[in-house]
Amino acid sequence: MSLISKLKSCTKQLAMTVLLTASQAHAAEPSPGVADDTIRIGVTGPLTGPVAVVGAVAEGIRARIEQVNAEGGVKMGDGKTRKIELVIEDDGLDPQRTLANVRKMVEQDEVFALVGTAATPNNLAIGRYINQKKVPNVFMYSGVHALNAPDWEIGFVPSFATEADSFAEYLKVGRPDAKVAFLYLNTETGEIFMKAFDRAIEGTSIRVVDRQPVTSQDPTVETQLNTLKASGADTLVIIAAPRQGGEAIRFQSESGWKPLTLVTNLSSAYPILQSVGLENAKGIITSDFLKPIVGDKKTDDKGIDLYLDAAAASKVNFNVANTIGQTGYAIGDALVQALEKLKEPTREELMKVVRNIDGWQNPLLPADIKITTKEGSDIFPIEALQLYQFDGQKYVPLGGTLDFEAETKE
Amino acid sequence: MSLFFQLVVSGLTTGAIYAALALALVLIFRATNVVNFGQGEMATFSAYCTWQLMEWGAPLWVALLVSLAGSFAVGVITFRAVIRPLMSAPVEAIVVVTLGIFVLFQAAGMWLWGAEQRSFPSLFPDGGFNVGDVRILNSTVGTLVILVMIAVLMGLIFSFTRLGLSMRAAAFDHARSVLVGVNVERMLMLGWGFAAVIGAFAAILIAPRLFLNPTMMTPILFYGLAAATLGGWDSPLGAIAGGLIVGVAESLGASYLSFIGADMRIAVPIALTLLILLVKPVGLFGSYKVTKL
Numbered sequence: 001m002s003l004i005s006k007l008k009s010c011t012k013q014l015a016m017t018v019l020l021t022a023s024q025a026h027a028a029e030p031s032p033g034v035a036d037d038t039i040r041i042g043v044t045g046p047l048t049g050p051v052a053v054v055g056a057v058a059e060g061i062r063a064r065i066e067q068v069n070a071e072g073g074v075k076m077g078d079g080k081t082r083k084i085e086l087v088i089e090d091d092g093l094d095p096q097r098t099l100a101n102v103r104k105m106v107e108q109d110e111v112f113a114l115v116g117t118a119a120t121p122n123n124l125a126i127g128r129y130i131n132q133k134k135v136p137n138v139f140m141y142s143g144v145h146a147l148n149a150p151d152w153e154i155g156f157v158p159s160f161a162t163e164a165d166s167f168a169e170y171l172k173v174g175r176p177d178a179k180v181a182f183l184y185l186n187t188e189t190g191e192i193f194m195k196a197f198d199r200a201i202e203g204t205s206i207r208v209v210d211r212q213p214v215t216s217q218d219p220t221v222e223t224q225l226n227t228l229k230a231s232g233a234d235t236l237v238i239i240a241a242p243r244q245g246g247e248a249i250r251f252q253s254e255s256g257w258k259p260l261t262l263v264t265n266l267s268s269a270y271p272i273l274q275s276v277g278l279e280n281a282k283g284i285i286t287s288d289f290l291k292p293i294v295g296d297k298k299t300d301d302k303g304i305d306l307y308l309d310a311a312a313a314s315k316v317n318f319n320v321a322n323t324i325g326q327t328g329y330a331i332g333d334a335l336v337q338a339l340e341k342l343k344e345p346t347r348e349e350l351m352k353v354v355r356n357i358d359g360w361q362n363p364l365l366p367a368d369i370k371i372t373t374k375e376g377s378d379i380f381p382i383e384a385l386q387l388y389q390f391d392g393q394k395y396v397p398l399g400g401t402l403d404f405e406a407e408t409k410e
Numbered sequence: 411m412s413l414f415f416q417l418v419v420s421g422l423t424t425g426a427i428y429a430a431l432a433l434a435l436v437l438i439f440r441a442t443n444v445v446n447f448g449q450g451e452m453a454t455f456s457a458y459c460t461w462q463l464m465e466w467g468a469p470l471w472v473a474l475l476v477s478l479a480g481s482f483a484v485g486v487i488t489f490r491a492v493i494r495p496l497m498s499a500p501v502e503a504i505v506v507v508t509l510g511i512f513v514l515f516q517a518a519g520m521w522l523w524g525a526e527q528r529s530f531p532s533l534f535p536d537g538g539f540n541v542g543d544v545r546i547l548n549s550t551v552g553t554l555v556i557l558v559m560i561a562v563l564m565g566l567i568f569s570f571t572r573l574g575l576s577m578r579a580a581a582f583d584h585a586r587s588v589l590v591g592v593n594v595e596r597m598l599m600l601g602w603g604f605a606a607v608i609g610a611f612a613a614i615l616i617a618p619r620l621f622l623n624p625t626m627m628t629p630i631l632f633y634g635l636a637a638a639t640l641g642g643w644d645s646p647l648g649a650i651a652g653g654l655i656v657g658v659a660e661s662l663g664a665s666y667l668s669f670i671g672a673d674m675r676i677a678v679p680i681a682l683t684l685l686i687l688l689v690k691p692v693g694l695f696g697s698y699k700v701t702k703l
Contacts, residue, residue, distance in 0.1 A: 048517065050625045052525035186671060213671055217629045219427060220619065222420035223661040230413040242527055246621055254537055255545055275529045275621045317524045 033112030034345040037073070040085040041065075041335065042105035045118035045141070049092035051216055053242055054118050056318040057141045058088050060328020061116050064336065067310040074336050077343040084339070087111055093118065095125035102126045106135050113138055113350055116156075116331045120144045120188050123153065136350045138338065139331045144188045145379050146410050154354045154373065156331050158289055158382045159408050160189055160239070160264070161196035166287040166385045166402050167237060167262050168200035175260060178206045181233035183224055183240055183248050185266070186213035190239050192410055193264065197237075199409070209233045216241035221248060229257040238263045246276045253280040261285065270294050270321040273390065282392040287385040287402075288323065290330065290364050292395045296320045303363030330364045334371060334381075357381060368401045380408045412543035417661045423550040425657020427619060429557055430612035431627065431634035432641065432649035437564060437608050439643050441601025443581040444493075444504050448511025449609050450627030450634065452488070455515045456481040456610030457617045458523055458624075461530055470531055474614065478607050485606025489599050497584070497595075519624035527626075530617035553615045554650075560608060561646035568646075577601055632676065633660075640683045642696020651694060655682070 033040035043062075047055040065084045068074055073083040087109045089101035098117065105111045106129075113136040117123050120142045127148035130137050137149065139156035143163070147153060171178045180197075184190030194211065201208075210231035212224035221244045228236065229251075236259040238248045245267020252261055261284045268286035270293075291304055296312070298305050307329050311320045318325040337360055341353045352375075359370040369384045384403040388395035431450055438446045446452075456477050463473035492507050534552035538545055568574035579587045580597035587594050613627065620626040633656055641652025656679040663678030664670050670678065692698055 048520060048525075050628055052520060052625065053527070053623075055525060186673065215673060218675070219629045219633065220424045222423050223417055223665055226416045226420050227413070227665055230416065243621055243623070243626075246527065247619075254547060256540070271526050275527045277529055319524075319526055322526060 030345045031112055031347040032110040035082075036080055037082055038085050039074075039076075039082045039339065039345065040087060040109060040111045042087045042089070042102070042109065042111035042114045043116050044089045044091045044098050044101040044105070044114070044122075045116065046093035047088075047090035049094070051093045051119075051241065053318075053322075054093065054141070054324060055090070056316075056322050056325035057116050057118050057328040057331065059314075059316045059318055060325040060330075061332040061335070062086060062088065062328075063307075063310040063314040063316050063325075064329045064332025066314045067306075068332075068336050070313070074339045076339050076345060077341050078345060080345075082339075084336075091118075091122065093122065095121045098122040099125045099129060102129060102135075106130075106133055111135075112345070113347060115139055115335050116141050116328060118142075120147070123147050127153070134347060136347050136354075138350065138354050139334050139381070141327065141331070144192055144410065145408075150379075152351065154351075154379060154381065156334065156381055157327060158385060159196075159380055159410055160193040161410050162380070162383050162385060162404050162408050163264050163287055164193045164196035165200050165404050165407075166387060167285075168197055168206070169402055170262070170285065170387055170398070171201070171206055171235065172204055175235060176205055178235040178260070179231075179233045180206060180208045180235045180237055181228040181231050181259070182208065182211040183214055183221065183228060183236065183238050183244075184211060185239050185241065186215060189266075193239050196409070214240050214244050216244070218244055220244075225251045225255070229255060233259060235260045235262065238267065240267055242267045242269070242272050246272050249273070249284060250276045250280050253277075265323060269323040270395075271319045278390075278392055281390050284390050285387060285398065286390075286395070287387050288395075289369050289382050289385055290323055290326050291366055292388065293326060293364075294321050294394055303365075306363050326364050330362050333362055333364070334360065355379075366401070368403075372405060374406075378406050383408050414662075415542075415544045417665050418658055419544055419546055419550070421658030421661030422554070422654055423547060423619075423657070424661065425637075425654035426550055426553045426557065427616045427630060427653075428633040428637045428656050429650040429653025430553065430616050431609075431630050432637035432653045433557060433561060433564075433646055434605055434609035434612050435634055435638045436641070436643060436646055436649040438601060438605035439638070440568060440646075441577050441581055441605060442493075442598050444501065444508065445635075446511065446605065447505070447508045447631065448513075448515060449508075449605065450613075450631050451512050451515035451519070451624075452481075452484065452606055453609035453613035454617075454622075454624060454627045455519050456484070456606070457530065457613035457622055458519055460610075460614055461528065461617075461622055462523075464531070470533075477614075478610055481606040481610035482603040485603040486599050488606070489602035493598075493602070494595065497598075516624055516628070523624065525624060527621035527623040530614075530622040532618035533615065549618065556615060557612075557650050558647070560611070561650055564608075564646045573600075633657075633679065636679055636683050638693075640679075640686055640693055642693030644697060645693070645695035648693060648695025655679075655694075 043058045045058040069083045073081045075081045091097040118141045123140050123142050130152050131149040137153040143160040145155040263286045273281040338353050355375040357373045371381045383405045386401050387398040434449050460473045460477040534548045538547035576592045577597045580594040584594050637652035637656045638649050641648030659679045659682045664675045
């Protein structure tokens with residue numbers, strides 16, 4: 001082949017490529033994982049291991065998705081109704097396994113997107129990869145939102161900073177001279193919470209007198225709690241995984257120390273209080289974005305009943321009062337709503353939709369807590385919380401909804 | 411100063427938990443010469459069975475006795491099913507099998523009962539009492555008393571009964587024990603059965619503190635191994651002392667050495683164990699093996 005003809009064929013190829021790309025942009029080839037009647041979604045979380053209780057997120061998602069599939073599927077914005085195929089993988093909460101799972105799900109199973117990926121370190125571990133592969137990681141189960149793949153991820157649950165704000169709000173009114181002791185998880189979770197709390201109490205007479213770290217693997221937290229007790233604090237804030245958090249809640253009833261106890265929703269779920277003994281948990285205060293659900297009895301709340309039906313039909317392996325499972329269900333519902341709004345089944349479109357949510361309702365969220373995001377300015381879907389106090393039997397709302405919409409700073 | 415004593419007491423409370431598992435580890439080691447990494451998970455499984463029986467309406471003591479008997483059977487079956495076929499294999503192979511036991515029992519527990527934590531009734535009255543400013547929990551005292559009783563009983567059986575002697579012999583040297591008329595297989599089987607019972611009892615003692623869940627023993631295993639090593643692998647009372655020392659060292663170390671963060675807590679007891687082993691390689695209460703020439 002002469003040089004000229006070589007050049008010619010090269011130009012031709014180039015022109016073809018440009019044309020092809022242009023036509024693709026117009027017709028919007030569906031992204032991987034999308035067929036005419038199905039769409040494949042990946043979930044990874046700890047189904048086993050020491051923190052397997054967080055696996056309830058995946059179970060909750062499954063319950064909502066199976067419910068939607070049983071009704072025929074989700075009618076998406078392009079007019080086609082698709083059933084959602086879930087690929088669920090176990091990572092034992094080990095970030096390296098999360099990454100391996102995500103690679104497998106993206107490259108072999110060809111999932112369209114990931115949903116409800118559990119825990120901050122795990123989402124951090126997959127950030128680079130999903131960024132490179134341009135795979136949406138939506139409604140992560142992480143209280144830290146600004147991670148390392150900002151273009152391809154969005155969180156769901158309120159930021160720990162929002163929770164911290166709600167606690168500070170409560171103390172400003174309820175105990176303006178509080179001497180606060182922290183039992184905190186020594187990950188970003190605890191750091192972000194305490195930073196936001198410190199910021200919120202600036203200029204007040206609330207003081208933090210001691211902080212003790214805890215990991216989710218600690219067999220007991222006796223030592224930390226006794227040190228906090230000796231600090232002279234009159235208010236205890238517990239930011240810990242269920243086992244350590246439960247022990248800390250129990251401590252107030254068996255140690256003779258009776259501080260005002262505020263518990264983040266990592267360990268305030270009703271089943272955790274049951275394991276502690278409901279009587280021992282009397283008086284604790286928590287904040288939540290979910291409707292309180294204590295058992296599988298039908299209520300007159302449509303959203304809750306929908307959830308209870310799904311949990312029963314899918315035979316979920318968690319107690320229906322478990323807020324982690326409820327969060328999974330709420331995430332599943334948000335996914336379905338997002339898919340309904342996709343005008344074309346592409347990954348880019350999904351990200352556009354979840355970045356511009358204009359006040360979605362959710363079956364498990366109270367009517368005045370809505371899901372809202374705004375491209376460029378608001379990456380926090382839920383920024384309102386309701387405070388509750390436990391009366392020994394159930395959670396009783398304290399005051400109205402605290403709305404921090406568009407105020408969250410991590 | 412009262413904080414210091416309070417931290418010692420909370421170290422003892424946690425140490426009692428480590429001691430309980432260490433005791434079961436030491437028993438199986440004495441009776442079979444194998445460290446069973448699955449011991450904790452087998453014990454958790456037994457605790458779940460106890461809980462399940464109570465859920466079905468059985469009183470605590472009935473549930474306890476039934477599940478202890480059941481644990482003995484499970485120990486024996488485990489031995490027959492997975493250890494006996496490997497009796498002539500190198501000890502490393504058996505250790506790997508015990509890791510398999512670990513995975514199996516944990517997975518079975520999670521499959522049957524889910525991962526959520528549950529309350530487990532205590533054998534002792536709730537609450538505690540004050541000595542000066544120091545708060546001591548009833549369950550700590552109760553657990554320690556029972557553990558010491560078990561350890562003394564175990565020590566007596568191993569040292570002064572024919573059964574104990576045969577068990578030690580069978581564990582020490584399979585081939586020569588057969589020559590002197592010890593039924594090695596039966597002794598090892600009994601060893602696994604008894605160890606499972608002690609493990610189950612340990613789990614039942616500590617489940618109220620840890621909340622019952624399929625992985626409650628997993629973080630304890632590391633401390634239990636350290637405690638058994640520290641106390642000496644052939645001494646039941648040593649295991650308890652080891653557990654308590656590990657607990658107190660962890661509590662004081664993490665509180666008074668400010669550079670030790672939450673992730674490094676375990677380093678204190680491990681460092682202490684290393685130090686003691688440098689001075690006395692068989693552990694505090696371990697005995698040297700003497701070979702007569």
